[in-house]
Amino acid sequence: MVEIASLKKWIELFGEKVTENKEQLNKLDSDIGDGDHGSNLTRGAAAVKEKVSDAEYDNLSDFFKDVGMTLVSKVGGASGPLYGSAFISMAKAAKESDDAASLIEAGLEGIQKRGKAEAGEKTMVDEWIPVVEALKNGGLTQEVIQDSLEKTKDMKATKGRASYLGDRSVGHIDPGAQSSAYLFESLLEAGVLNG
Amino acid sequence: MGKEIGMLVVSHVNNIANGLSTLLDQVAKDVTIVPVGGTGDGEVGTDYERIQEAMDAFEEDKVWAFYDLGSAKMNLEMAMESTDKEVRLFDTAFIESAYTAASLLQADVGEDAIVTQLDELKVKE
Numbered sequence: 054m055v056e057i058a059s060l061k062k063w064i065e066l067f068g069e070k071v072t073e074n075k076e077q078l079n080k081l082d083s084d085i086g087d088g089d090h091g092s093n094l095t096r097g098a099a100a101v102k103e104k105v106s107d108a109e110y111d112n113l114s115d116f117f118k119d120v121g122m123t124l125v126s127k128v129g130g131a132s133g134p135l136y137g138s139a140f141i142s143m144a145k146a147a148k149e150s151d152d153a154a155s156l157i158e159a160g161l162e163g164i165q166k167r168g169k170a171e172a173g174e175k176t177m178v179d180e181w182i183p184v185v186e187a188l189k190n191g192g193l194t195q196e197v198i199q200d201s202l203e204k205t206k207d208m209k210a211t212k213g214r215a216s217y218l219g220d221r222s223v224g225h226i227d228p229g230a231q232s233s234a235y236l237f238e239s240l241l242e243a244g245v246l247n248g
Numbered sequence: 249m250g251k252e253i254g255m256l257v258v259s260h261v262n263n264i265a266n267g268l269s270t271l272l273d274q275v276a277k278d279v280t281i282v283p284v285g286g287t288g289d290g291e292v293g294t295d296y297e298r299i300q301e302a303m304d305a306f307e308e309d310k311v312w313a314f315y316d317l318g319s320a321k322m323n324l325e326m327a328m329e330s331t332d333k334e335v336r337l338f339d340t341a342f343i344e345s346a347y348t349a350a351s352l353l354q355a356d357v358g359e360d361a362i363v364t365q366l367d368e369l370k371v372k373e
Binding site for chain 1: 287291292293294295296297317318319322323325326373
C-alpha cells in the first residue's frame with residue numbers, strides 16, 4: 054500500500070527533477086515539438102508544490118485530485134491535460150485501491166483516454182506502459198525506466214505534434230517520455246513502492 | 249440569445265480566437281459566438297478553466313465547439329465531461345467549418361443538415 058507522506062515526497066522529487074532539467078526538456082521538445090515542455094512542467098510543479106505541500110490529507114484520492122486539477126489548470130501545453138488526467142484517474146482508482154501498480158495503471162488509462170495514444174507512437178505512453186507492466190510483476194527498476202525511454206528514440210511519431218515531422222522524428226527521445234521517466238525515477242527514490 | 253445553438257471557438261492564440269469571432273459575427277449576427285484564446289496570463293496555449301467557464305456561461309443549452317490544435321481539444325473534452333451543456337465537438341478545419349456553421353445557423357438550416365455539411369470538412373481525429 055502507498056502512503057500520503059511518500060506520495061508527497063514523490064511529487065516533490067518530480068517537481069525538482071523537471072525544474073533542474075527544464076532546459077533539457079525544452080531542448081528535446083524543440084527538436085520535435087514546440088520547445089516549452091520543460092517550462093510548462095516547471096510552472097505546473099511549482100503550482101502543485103504550493104497546493105499540496107502544507108495541506109493535510111486523510112485519503113489518497115483527495116491528494117491525487119489536487120495534484121491533477123492543479124496540473125490541468127497551470128500547465129499550458131498538452132502535458133497539462135495529459136498529466137492532469139493521469140492524476141485525476143488515479144484519484145478515482147484510489148477510492149478502491151492503495152496498490153501502487155493499480156494506481157499507476159489507472160493513471161495510464163487516464164492518459165490514453167485523453168490523448169488516444171497507443172504503444173509505439175512515440176509518446177509518454179511508451180514510458181508508462183512498460184512501467185505499469187514492471188510494477189504489476191513487482192520489478193520496477195531504473196533499467197526498465199531508462200530502457201523504455203531509449204526505445205522512444207527509434208520510434209516514428211504518429212501521435213501528438215511530433216507526428217507532423219513523420220520520419221524526421223526518428224532519432225530523438227520523446228520529451229513526454231523523458232518527463233515521465235523523471236516521474237518514475239522519483240517514484241523509486243521517494244520509496245512509494247517500499248510500503 | 250438568438251438561436252438554439254451557440255458557438256465556442258478555441259485557439260492557442262487570443263488574437264486568432266477573437267479574429268475568427270469577428271469573421272463569424274459578420275455572417276451570423278444572431279448567433280452567440282464566444283472566443284477563448286491563449287492561456288490565462290496571455291501566453292500561447294489553451295486554458296482548461298477559461299474554456300470551462302465560457303462553456304458554462306452560454307445561455308443556449310446547446311454549444312458547438314471548434315478548435316485549432318490538439319491540446320485545445322483535450323481541454324475542451326475535459327470541460328465537456330463536467331458541463332451541463334449539450335456540447336458537440338467538431339474535428340473540422342477551424343476557420344472554414346466555423347464559418348460554414350455560423351452562416352448556416354444564422355440561416356436556420358436544420359442541425360442535421362449542417363452537421364452533414366461539416367463532416368466534409370473533417371481534417372482532425
